[in-house]
Amino acid sequence: MKFSILCLLLLFAFGLGAQAQDDNPQYQISVRHDDTDLGTITLELFPKVAPLHVRNFDSLVSIGFYNGTTFHRVLPGSLIQGGDPNTKNGARDTWGFGDPSQRTIPAEFSDLKHVRGILSAARRLNDDNSATSQFFIMQSSRTDLDGRFTIYGQVLEGMEVVDAIAEFAHDAKNILLDKVVMTVLKVGPTDVDDNVESSAGTAIRIGPNPCNGTADLRFELRQSTKVQLGIYNSLGHKIAELLNSRLAAGAHTVAFDASAIAAGVYHCRLILDGEYSRSAQLLVLH
Numbered sequence: 001m002k003f004s005i006l007c008l009l010l011l012f013a014f015g016l017g018a019q020a021q022d023d024n025p026q027y028q029i030s031v032r033h034d035d036t037d038l039g040t041i042t043l044e045l046f047p048k049v050a051p052l053h054v055r056n057f058d059s060l061v062s063i064g065f066y067n068g069t070t071f072h073r074v075l076p077g078s079l080i081q082g083g084d085p086n087t088k089n090g091a092r093d094t095w096g097f098g099d100p101s102q103r104t105i106p107a108e109f110s111d112l113k114h115v116r117g118i119l120s121a122a123r124r125l126n127d128d129n130s131a132t133s134q135f136f137i138m139q140s141s142r143t144d145l146d147g148r149f150t151i152y153g154q155v156l157e158g159m160e161v162v163d164a165i166a167e168f169a170h171d172a173k174n175i176l177l178d179k180v181v182m183t184v185l186k187v188g189p190t191d192v193d194d195n196v197e198s199s200a201g202t203a204i205r206i207g208p209n210p211c212n213g214t215a216d217l218r219f220e221l222r223q224s225t226k227v228q229l230g231i232y233n234s235l236g237h238k239i240a241e242l243l244n245s246r247l248a249a250g251a252h253t254v255a256f257d258a259s260a261i262a263a264g265v266y267h268c269r270l271i272l273d274g275e276y277s278r279s280a281q282l283l284v285l286h
Helices: 051-062 159-166
Strands: 026-033 036-045 071-075 079-082 118-121 135-138 151-157 181-188 205-207 214-221 225-232 238-247 250-257 264-272 276-284
Touching (some): 051 151, 051 181, 051 264, 051 276, 205 276, 214 264, 214 276, 238 250
Antiparallel strands (some): 026 181, 036 151, 225 238, 264 276
């Protein structure tokens, strides 16, 4: 089913956004069209407003998930949308549908308003809790979206890039005719988990790191929890699944044999109870 942004074409309104805070995590979206650099959009996320959405975005950035995806839909004068994995290599008629295997994030509605520069989570029209990786950035105010879509960030710099993307040619369904490709990097200033507490567990500790053989991944659970632990390459592809089961509370260590993979930077992603995610970087040397 298509995401509901297709259905929201006409209304404009006013609202109040959130104020920038120095301790909120920030990210840069570098955008290009063919060989042309369109510029950079700097985002600030709101972990105290929508912690699950922020963790999801942060975890996806950490494994390079968004790199190579596109801004695929525009409502000129209203918003731009991107982040669908189908836009990497899928046919245009699949853009916006997402991957059914993606983890969904429950709604985290707030009193924040969909004003110019707001970052919000795309979802299916009939399911408040169906957000995954797709997001949209507001080009203007829309009160009809308030309280219906989860706001979890805002643009700090680069609204001129958003405006430029909105001018690209599109079809009758508002899908872009050309690829406008993004690369997303975290630029600081703090770790997401410094801002948001969790009752589920602690961060991943890796040792030795860098490694050229076996690395131990250590974490602690405060309660019995379903655990998914995987290793991802810089393109966001899972190369190893280390855990997918329920574990008891306490300290846990999982060994990963890195001797058979190429040297480079990899990402260890920990998902607890299907929603709480932590990531850590592993450097492999040979």
